[in-house]
Amino acid sequence: MSILITGAQLPDGTSTDLFIDNGVFTTPGTADRTIDAAGLIALPGLVDLHTHLREPGFEQSETVLTGSRAAAIGGFTAVFAMANTMPVQDTAGVVEQVHSLGQRHGYVTVQPIGAVTAGLAGQQLSEIGAMAQSRARVRVFSDDGHCVSDALLMRRALEYVKTFGGVVAQHAQEPRLTVGAQMNEGALSSELGLTGWPAVAEESIIARDVLLAQHVGARLHICHVSTAGSVEVIRWAKARGVDVTAEVTPHHLLLTEQLAAGYDSRFKVNPPLRRDEDVLALRAALADRTIDIVATDHAPHPPEAKECAWDEAANGMVGLESALSVVHAAVVESGQLDWGDIARVLSRKPADIGQLAGYDAAFALGSPAHLTLYDPAVTRTFATTDLRGKGLNSPYLGYKLPGRVLATIHHGYPTVLDGELVDAHEVAAQAVAREASQK
Amino acid sequence: MRHLLSTKDLGRDEAIALLDIAEDMADVANREVKKLPTLRGKTVVNLFFEDSTRTRVSFEVAAKRLSADVINFSAKGSSLSKGESLKDTAQTLAAMGADGVVIRHHASGAPRVLAESGWIGAAIVNAGDGTHEHPTQALLDAFTIRRRLHGAGARGRGLDGVTVTIVGDILHSRVARSNIWLLTTLGATVSLVAPATLLPVSIAGWPVTAGYDLDAAIDNGPDVVMMLRIQAERMSAAFFPNAREYGRQWGLDDERVGRLPAASIVMHPGPMNRGLEISANAADSAQSTVLEQVANGVSIRMAVLYNLLSGAVVA
Incomplete structure (x- = not known):
């Protein structure tokens, strides 16, 4: 399939025509399909380093297919699938299964993340080598949802993962300081009578881990940084030359703890929404590159997990469908990031951290054709009809959000056209055809 | 008022009106026939996800004195203990x-979730939610203080100028x-110890204002000292070393009571740990209002149910 895209504005601000054939950007020829992209921004295909696809084990929340569709409608062409499935992604067999499901459906590249510890139990290392050498080529290891809190185990994990050229992505949460934690600890948690999740529980783990990473000469990635103090610690570590990267979620760039005041559990997430000053510090850190990337922490849940009292509700929000618009609202409209920065924090850099090939030279002739076309001029009131995954637990329902993804192209074939998903059979057929052409 | 979920959003006039209705309800208790026909045909459900015989019985007596039908729906031995969700219930x-629906729940905010969910249209009364609020307890405490200070002339008055010291586990206390x-809405000055x-x-x-020193607070001669219950599990969670040390530092012992002005009153929401916090x-002195609080609880809960369910518009 060949596609001609006319008049799109590239992240650097220049306008150009793009020609795609046989899965890559190439010199213009005869096109099967032409997309008029005048007024649209062409971004490289977005890469999410932090997605929960829930399959295997929690298919009532999400499957690889439904999560892939949510990703595609959000402009993503690759997602890293977190390890907290059932069975856990802690063996070669499970990561290969998730990887191949992603390939078969074809909406996005599904790159599994391996568990650091067997069963996410924090007791012994999982089969990291086997996962790294499997067909899924796992390079990111995380117990996300749980902190690798034992200092010795974390040291060993950093060293052992280095052996296979990977990175440990730490969920920074000191468990003893957050027993029963429900929301950010501060004036509001005191008033609402909800058990506090103190910032120090995140910051103390990050401080420990950057020192450990430096000591053993390993690479460290910090998941979902949520506090101003964490930003200070990471800034200090980078200045010391520690090989650390960090992510922030869209929701921590836009929403604050005030939303907990009505006990609406759609706003319950881990780490919790924080204060205004944290949100501002996170935006500034993304702008000055202390925080490297944006990652969604897309966490779908069925309705019954949220239709209950706050304490009893599950943590998490869906985020793939809304991520680009939320980042647009939080840091592009404020002038802190331009579209070139967005291409970096939502595509090139997350692919780099996860060692995913094909994203280092976006739009260059011969590069894989992953891109998304985004209309920055429209505004929409975000609604459940904008969601494509199984989870309806979006915190943005009813919010006015800027922008909209109109097309997504993965390996040269469209997954989204005219703002709607391409049919699943058609996408799967394209994925199969591409696989065949690779052999 | 559509629901009673917290005292945070209760205005001064609204609160005084409730206290005044409670005065009328207290008069009913002195009659030979302790019953009003006001809520005949109305159904009040006591929905208790957490055990509390005292509060449940108080609400039950209140509803029955207003001639409502009362159904008790408690956690033990019902579907609530089998994991039935708040929504289904x-x-x-x-x-x-x-x-x-009078709801007691272990999770903060559960009454608000119920009130705003659209699952049920009934009036919701918060009978204690997690570590958030227990509004009828505060109302009965305010009522008790006002009666002690102003006696028969209490109607229409707030608590302006009254000094109240609340002592104990503020962190986990919905009563506090x-x-x-x-x-404070009623004009009192509140300090925490x-x-x-x-x-x-x-x-x-x-x-x-908040402080650590009970002796200093006693020496200020507050009009009211309100002691909170200390729960045994707090010790294992390292909030303080042990009961002896807690009692020494923050217990209202005989010596400390003796130093209070004679007109000061001593309150406790019950149940008490005698010998620990009090x-x-x-507890048994003339200054103690513990039993008055229990009696006044019925009057206050009658006033709240009357206000929410009788259709009468108050203030």
Whole structure:
């Protein structure tokens, strides 16, 4: 399939025509399909380093297919699938299964993340080598949802993962300081009578881990940084030359703890929404590159997990469908990031951290054709009809959000056209055809 | 008022009106026939996800004195203990035609979730939610203070100029939170005394002063000393070393009661740990209002149910 895209504005601000054939950007020829992209921004295909696809084990929340569709409608062409499935992604067999499901459906590249510890139990290392050498080529290891809190185990994990050229992505949460934690600890948690999740529980783990990473000469990635103090610690570590990267979620760039005041559990997430000053510090850190990337922490849940009292509700929000618009609202409209920065924090850099090939030279002739076309001029009131995954637990329902993804192209074939998903059979057929052409 | 979920959002006039209705309700208790026909045909459900015989019985007596039909729906031995969700329970009660739901829940905010969910249209009364609020307890405490200070002339008055010291586990206390908002709304000056481990973080914005020293607080001669119950599990969670040390530092013992002005009153929401946060003599002294609080609880709960369910518009 060949596609001609006319008049799109590239992240650097220049306008150009793009020609795609046989899965890559190439010199213009005869096109099967032409997309008029005048007024649209062409971004490289977005890469999410932090997605929960829930399959295997929690298919009532999400499957690889439904999560892939949510990703595609959000402009993503690759997602890293977190390890907290059932069975856990802690063996070669499970990561290969998730990887191949992603390939078969074809909406996005599904790159599994391996568990650091067997069963996410924090007791012994999982089969990291086997996962790294499997067909899924796992390079990111995380117990996300749980902190690798034992200092010795974390040291060993950093060293052992280095052996296979990977990175440990730490969920920074000191468990003893957050027993029963429900929301950010501060004036509001005191008033609402909800058990506090103190910032120090995140910051103390990050401080420990950057020192450990430096000591053993390993690479460290910090998941979902949520506090101003964490930003200070990471800034200090980078200045010391520690090989650390960090992510922030869209929701921590836009929403604050005030939303907990009505006990609406759609706003319950881990780490919790924080204060205004944290949100501002996170935006500034993304702008000055202390925080490297944006990652969604897309966490779908069925309705019954949220239709209950706050304490009893599950943590998490869906985020793939809304991520680009939320980042647009939080840091592009404020002038802190331009579209070139967005291409970096939502595509090139997350692919780099996860060692995913094909994203280092976006739009260059011969590069894989992953891109998304985004209309920055429209505004929409975000609604459940904008969601494509199984989870309806979006915190943005009813919010006015800027922008909209109109097309997504993965390996040269469209997954989204005219703002709607391409049919699943058609996408799967394209994925199969591409696989065949690779052999 | 559509629901009673917290005292934080209760205005001064609204609160005084409730206290005044409670005065009328208290008069009913002195009649030979302790019953009003006001809520005849209305159904009140006591929905208790957490055990509390005292509060449940108080609400039950209150509803019955107003001639409402009362159904007790408690956690033990019912579907609530088998993991039935708040949503299913609420929809069940709605289908049965409950007019009012009195809810006690271990999770902060559960009454608000119920009130705003659309699962049930009944009036919701918060009978204690997690570590958030216990508004009828605060109302009965305010009522008790007002009666002690002003006797028969209490109607229409607030608590202006009254000094109240609340002592103990503020962090986990819904009674403390509801009292802080209500008593200050009514004009009282509130101070808190507790070890730093049992004070909530970041309360600089609260309309109170906080300190650690009970003896200093006693020497200020407060009009009211309100002791909070200490729960045994707090010790294992390292909030304080042990009961002896807690009692020495923050217990209202005989010596401390003796130093209070004779007109000061001693309150406790019950149930008491005699010998821990309060000595037996202090609990049984003439200054103690513990039993008045229990009696007044019925009057206050009658006033609240009357206000929410009778259709009468108050203030």
